[in-house]
Amino acid sequence: MKPSEYAELDATALAALIRSGESSADEVAQAAVAALEDVQPKVNGLVSGPFERPLEHAADGPFAGVPFAIKDLITHAAGVPTRSGTRLLGDGVPMPTDTYLMARFRRAGLATLGLTATPELGFNANTEAVATGSVRNPWDLDRSPGGSSGGSAALVAARALPVAHANDGGGSIRIPAAACGLVGLKPSQGRVTPGPDYADPLLGLGIEFALTRTVRDCAGLLDAVHGYAAGDRYRLPDPARPYADEVRAGSRTLRIALHTEPFTGNGPVDPRCVAAVESVGRTLEELGHHVERAAPALDADAFDDANLVAWCSFLADGVDTLAAALGVEPGPDNLEATTRACADFGRTLRAADIYAAERVFNTTRRAVAAFHETYDLVLTPTMNAPNTAAGHLNADDPSLDARGWYDRIFGTAGFTAVSNVTGNPAISLPLGTTAEGWPIGVQLMAPYAEEATLIALAGDLERALPWADRRPAVAVG
Template identity: 75%
Template structure:
């Protein structure tokens, strides 16, 4: 398989070639390793060396032999060392067993070739950890690929991988997808299993899935890995038909709300992000959907205060748990300044603070659910800006306290955290372009549990506003 052939194909196409015997899985993986070796020196998206051979996978899975990588956070594979983007874990800690989602990725046939970079403990909208250095956006290597799944997004955007693992606690699948021109679905809370290590990571806001280049890959992979495991807290109904069928069928006529002011944070919205959203709204109107300017009524100040409690308590628990397990003292020699500030703030919270945050989250979920009684989906920019310069979101900046760091992150991404709190599925699609040629993401959010509507509409937008021809200058 030639390099250009590999780069042109998504995961669905590669799997079909392997399944039909037109190429071998080994040929596909050889092309992937060559691509990874070619782009990673510039992008710095892998943690450590790529694997000499892929991790074991099911040869009869629907994506058998398709190259893949796992993010250096939350999910883990048996015997694979991971660092969570932090010097605190040194060269990495290898876990003794797969998480449930990792086991499902293996059963789907995905061939894991490496670990992708994340910011320290995932609390950033860029991927520039002190531990391993900045990951660069392949569209412009002076810019950030977003975070916290920036390593995965950079490699998929560079066409070194067709798909890679990602996770999302406040936008960390959708933000890098927007910055790198990818499809990024955050599924509903409970659609993929967080077990066995977690019941509700980040007070239920943390969700895992993948980043892809096409909607059909997103749908097919969700078909392959969704579902609860014994002991999971949530048991969502299965879709009425496979998600991949929704891609071909297209959407029913929908009521679409368009909002271009952020749900949270205090950052301004770049005109190019607004323009991309409005262009998508016009396309949907042209497809026969009913489109209105509207949005749910929320208390943004209360939302941000509650979200700060959720994030800092989670970071405090993570830092202190790792310190105790590893015999390490948290300090500036092993943790970045903003991580330390957030952990210290989180340690000072009381149980009543968590309950107060939960009350805000409850009110938010109910307000959004009530809004969805009148509208099937909400269309927004994914980010406030197309991307950020490297160094702008400096997690080692000692001048910011916990609230200052939170505000700095969400001044660039005020649209994504809402669906983490509500549990609703949301997807970022690369529907816009800047004068520099950078992609611009547009987000669609659907009601809780309704990935079917979301993926059908995403496929309609992919056909109406195709992005496949927008290629990197070196592609």
């Protein structure tokens, strides 16, 4: 198999090719390694690999032999050094076991060939860690691929991988999906296990899943990895039927709220993003859905204050736990300036501050849940702009305190963090294009545990507004 042939196929098609015997898993892996070696010098999405051979995986899983990579944050594989984008971990610390999700990726048959880049400890909407260098957007190498799952997004968009692991604490699946023209689903809290290392990463905001190029890959992978694991705090009902069936069946008639003002951060919204959402709204009406302008009433200032507490307390705990375990002193030689600022602020917080933030989050969850009693979905831009320039979100800027850094990030991403707080599923789809040819992401948010509603409608939109033939400037073949 030639890399150019490999690059044309999504994960579902590659799995079918391997099952049929038309191509072997080894041939596909060789093509994937060549593809990764082709685009890596241009986009810098890998921080480890490509491995000479994929990590061990099931030969009979639904995605047996399909090339894959894991983001170097939260999810980890036994024996593979993890660095989390930070110099604090040196050259990386090998982990003794798989996380539960990594074990499920293996059982699904995914053939892991490397680790993808993340910003330091995940707190950035681009991916330019001092430890590993700047990841670039394959649509335009002067632009950022977004973050924090920017390494995965750059490699999937450049067609070096059909699918890659990602996670999302404030938009880190959906932001790079929007910037790189991908499908980015953040599942509901509890849909994908975070165990055993975490019960509620980032006070419950952090969610694990993946980035794909097609809706059917998104649905099929969720079918393969969702579900409760022993000790998880949440146990959601299983879906009524496989998510892959929802893609084929399509959506019921829905009532959809269209909203183009940011929920958080108060940054301006690019008119091109507004126009893309309004265009999708018209398409949805043509498909028979009811679309009107509406939004849940939220206190943006209180939300941002609470979200800042969640992020900074998480960073302080992470930095101090890692430093103590490794016997190192956190400082400018091993941490970026804004990480130090956020951790310093996090250390000043009291238990009362955490509980006060959770009260705001509870109010937010209740307001959004009440809104969804009237509206099935909320349609918004994914980002405030199609993408950002490389270097715009400089996490090593010593002039920024914790609030200044938070405002810089969420000034570019004012639509995504709400669903992290509510735990509701949300998906970004590449439904718009700029004059430069950059993708524009459009977000749909659903009630808690309603991934099926999102995936069914995403399948309809993929058929109505297809994106499969679009190619970035940097792409395999």
